[in-house]
Amino acid sequence: MIDSAVSTGSGRSRRAPLRKALVMSAIGIVGAALTVALPSTAAAADCSAGYVGLTFDDGPNPSNTTTLLNTLKANGVRATMFNIGQNARNNPSLVRAQVDAGMWIGNHSWTHPHLTQMSGSQIQSELQQTQQAIQQITGSAPRLFRPPYGETNTTLKSIEQQLGLREIIWDVDSQDWNGASTAQIVQAASRLQNGQIILMHDQYATTVAAIPQIVANLRSRNLCPGMISPSTGRAVAPDGGTTPPPISPSPTPTTTPSPPPSGQGGCTATIQTVNSWPGGFQSNVTVKAGSSAISRWTVTWSWPSGQSITQLWGGALSGSGSSVTVRNATYNGSLGAGASTTFGFTANGTAATPTPSCGTA
Numbered sequence: 001m002i003d004s005a006v007s008t009g010s011g012r013s014r015r016a017p018l019r020k021a022l023v024m025s026a027i028g029i030v031g032a033a034l035t036v037a038l039p040s041t042a043a044a045a046d047c048s049a050g051y052v053g054l055t056f057d058d059g060p061n062p063s064n065t066t067t068l069l070n071t072l073k074a075n076g077v078r079a080t081m082f083n084i085g086q087n088a089r090n091n092p093s094l095v096r097a098q099v100d101a102g103m104w105i106g107n108h109s110w111t112h113p114h115l116t117q118m119s120g121s122q123i124q125s126e127l128q129q130t131q132q133a134i135q136q137i138t139g140s141a142p143r144l145f146r147p148p149y150g151e152t153n154t155t156l157k158s159i160e161q162q163l164g165l166r167e168i169i170w171d172v173d174s175q176d177w178n179g180a181s182t183a184q185i186v187q188a189a190s191r192l193q194n195g196q197i198i199l200m201h202d203q204y205a206t207t208v209a210a211i212p213q214i215v216a217n218l219r220s221r222n223l224c225p226g227m228i229s230p231s232t233g234r235a236v237a238p239d240g241g242t243t244p245p246p247i248s249p250s251p252t253p254t255t256t257p258s259p260p261p262s263g264q265g266g267c268t269a270t271i272q273t274v275n276s277w278p279g280g281f282q283s284n285v286t287v288k289a290g291s292s293a294i295s296r297w298t299v300t301w302s303w304p305s306g307q308s309i310t311q312l313w314g315g316a317l318s319g320s321g322s323s324v325t326v327r328n329a330t331y332n333g334s335l336g337a338g339a340s341t342t343f344g345f346t347a348n349g350t351a352a353t354p355t356p357s358c359g360t361a
């Protein structure tokens with residue numbers, strides 16, 4: 001549907017004519033069948049040469065995402081999906097299918113614009129809407145962002161940092177968006193080295209057809225598809241994805257308990273800074289009910305003026321400036337005696353850990 005296109009610096013055309021793409025595809029499939037040799041063994045994966053990041057942009061879309069996911073699963077590999085926010089909003093079941101298939105979800109803007117031609121507030125909206133949509137569907141907001149067309153600037157980078165996003169471009173461009181044949185896509189992937197990332201797209205049959213040969217080629221070189229680390233922006237082992245890796249350099253997590261509640265009811269709040277980066281940080285706040293169930297809670301803290309929440313999940317924000325109040329998002333969301341819930345936020349400013357207080361009013 002939409003091309004994610006030009007890698008940094010070159011002036012090549014952004015969109016191949018459809019007819020050319022189809023002709024190239026047909027030639028490519030024939031060529032691949034004739035020239036690509038599959039490995040002679042199907043041994044268990046040997047990842048001794050390291051990991052590479054397979055990325056698929058511009059999804060999800062109803063016409064191809066399911067086929068892509070089935071092909072990736074059939075070949076036993078996981079990849080990173082840089083979803084367009086409005087596509088995610090329109091196809092939430094496909095986003096869930098991506099997660100269920102073991103894929104990692106990245107942010108690729110809301111409408112796939114040329115962000116470097118937009119104002120700061122427009123960029124903020126493009127990124128934040130996508131964060132929120134994916135958060136609502138999957139339960140967690142992306143940590144990786146790929147700018148459409150690979151176009152970036154200092155304004156965009158600053159907003160990425162505020163949202164806790166790591167910008168991911170690519171090392172190898174498969175050129176699938178530019179009419180590359182399956183054989184050419186396979187050939188491009190054969191250049192991948194440890195830690196590197198390849199650009200591909202969600203919507204091309206040529207790309208899906210390349211996957212078995214890409215996987216075979218990687219295996220022959222003892223490379224394995226992995227996750228992209230939000231800390232380093234490089235491909236690493238997939239099991240790094242089971243817990244959120246810190247953005248480097250990560251401070252030692254600090255926990256500040258709130259004063260004990262008065263009486264037997266009430267609630268307590270603890271805050272933990274889990275990530276930080278230049279100009280921003282991410283914290284989780286755990287709200288725990290006392291010995292009585294509570295139907296509403298509010299967590300309040302103060303921090304330096306100029307510091308503000310840029311993104312919040314699991315709670316609703318009220319108050320502003322140096323005094324921050326977060327309450328449960330729905331007032332009918334009760335918390336049983338001794339039960340706890342967690343909300344999280346990203347903020348600009350420094351990672352000064354505030355001391356929260358919890359109330360039930």
Ligand SMILES: [Zn+2]
Nearest residue numbers: 003004057058
């Ligand atoms: Zn794109």
